[in-house]
Amino acid sequence: MSHLGVDPGLHGAWALLDAKGRLVAADHFSLDAEGEVDAAALVETWRALAPARATVEAVGSMGATKDGRRQGVQGIFNFGRRYGAALAALDVLGIPRDGVRPDVWKRATGVSAVKQTSLKLARILWPDHAATTLKRVKDEARAEAALIARYGQSRLPRRAA
Numbered sequence: 823m824s825h826l827g828v829d830p831g832l833h834g835a836w837a838l839l840d841a842k843g844r845l846v847a848a849d850h851f852s853l854d855a856e857g858e859v860d861a862a863a864l865v866e867t868w869r870a871l872a873p874a875r876a877t878v879e880a881v882g883s884m885g886a887t888k889d890g891r892r893q894g895v896q897g898i899f900n901f902g903r904r905y906g907a908a909l910a911a912l913d914v915l916g917i918p919r920d921g922v923r924p925d926v927w928k929r930a931t932g933v934s935a936v937k938q939t940s941l942k943l944a945r946i947l948w949p950d951h952a953a954t955t956l957k958r959v960k961d962e963a964r965a966e967a968a969l970i971a972r973y974g975q976s977r978l979p980r981r982a983a
Contacts, residue, residue: 823978825919826873827971830905831881834859835963838871841972847871848955848964851904859902861908865914876912877974878905879966880921920974928971937962944968 824846827837837848845942852863912919924935933939944965945952962973 823875823975824830824872825971825975825978826868826871826876826912827967827969827974828878828908828912829963829970830879830901830908831963831969833903833960833963834904834908834969836864836908837846837964837968838873838922839968839975841851843975845944845951845968848968849870849950854946859904860929861907862913864907864911868911868915868917873917875974875978876917876919877927877977878908878912878921878969879927880923893929896907909954924975927970929971930973930976933969937966938967941965946983947972948970951970 823841824837827839829835834851835849836851838846840846840887849867852860852867854860909919928934928940933943939961941956941959941962944956946958948968955961956968
């Protein structure tokens with residue numbers, strides 16, 4: 823069964839794995855003219871891909887300070903809007919979903935909070951996409967979405983063939 827992974831972070835992205843865990847497609851969230859997530863475009867794209875399930879990174883605000891960084895009110899609000907748009911698109915399509923905290927999927931996949939570790943692992947797992955979908959440093963969001971999908975897919979019960 824195909825599985826969609828969603829990383830609603832700063833550079834929100836999604837990735838679709840087929841039933842065998844191969845990366846089918848991945849991209850950043852489409853944005854409208856005002857720079858907001860284009861939820862209609864997400865619905866259209868995900869409808870065409872027809873994922874059977876989705877796993878969404880479930881995170882909250884970083885609080886006052888984390889790792890020497892401070893997340894402002896606007897940043898928290900923007901993140902919430904991206905997260906909400908992704909959940910709404912999944913709900914509109916009737917795609918069953920679950921959430922996973924970053925520390926849980928990262929520990930399970932063996933990556934750290936350092937974003938480059940996710941990109942490095944994704945390039946190893948899906949080498950056919952290393953020079954395209956996962957080429958740039960900013961493609962780490964796509965890499966994380968793919969790893970979230972892989973984590974979600976691994977949690978599903980295996981069916982006998």
